[in-house]
Amino acid sequence: MxxxxxxxxxxxxxxxxxxxxxxxxxxxxxxxxxxxxxxxxxxxxxxxxxxxLQESETKPYLNRSPNSATRVYTTEEVARLDVQSRGFLLYLENLGVLDFTTREMVVDRVMELDTPQFSLDDLKWVILMVLFNVPGHEDAYDQMEGLLFEEPEGLLH
Known part of the structure; x- marks a missing residue:
């Protein structure tokens, strides 16, 4: 899928x-x-x-935007999103690429995937798909696309 x-x-x-x-x-x-x-x-x-997901009636929790909250992942979410993936989501929130709503949309879409294995690279693509489909998040999409496709400069150790 x-x-x-x-x-x-x-x-x-x-x-x-x-x-x-x-x-x-x-x-x-x-x-x-x-x-x-x-x-x-x-x-x-x-x-x-x-x-x-863009319709408020579908997921009413997406309309609430807490100023500061800690996201606690369910057992099922932890099984699908490893530590590296959850850390990447937090990193994107800190950068402003994801906000409360788009993060929850990403988690929702990840949990609906019918795939036995899920990697950080897969998560990046899901994030791109979500940001592409949410009006008003064009800058976040461009920033995420840059993170996904940029080649690191210099030597890697």
Whole structure:
């Protein structure tokens, strides 16, 4: 499922093309690309739920923005998001890339992924997808994209 999301993000969402594709055409294209229909439907549902998160009725806790609070992760979230991933989320909050709402959207979308393994690199892509889909967070998206694609300069030790 995550491979399909990546394919869609790279070929449709992240490209500068403004393409309107219906679900049937998209399903056919993804099937031709070698993806299974069941996984395609899961990925498309995941994207629809991402869009739904912007509506306040869907997740009312997203409307509350505490000034200072500590995020305590559930057992299930800790199992999916390792220490490095949780630290990266905190780092992005400190940088201002993520705020309370977008962090919760990211965690929500991560928990909905149907994948046995989840890495920090996968988390970075989920963050990009979330920020891309939230109006008013264009600067945060650009900053995250820079963090994801920048090559470090100089020698690495």
């Amino acid at each position: 995550f491979d399909i999301l990546m394919y869609l993000f790279e070929n449709y969402i992240h490209s500068d093309m403004e393409v309107v594709v219906n679900h049937d055409e998209l399903t056919d294209e993804l099937t031709r690309a070698g993806f299974h229909r069941q996984e395609i439907h899961k990925a498309l549902a995941w994207l629809e739920r991402l869009a739904d």
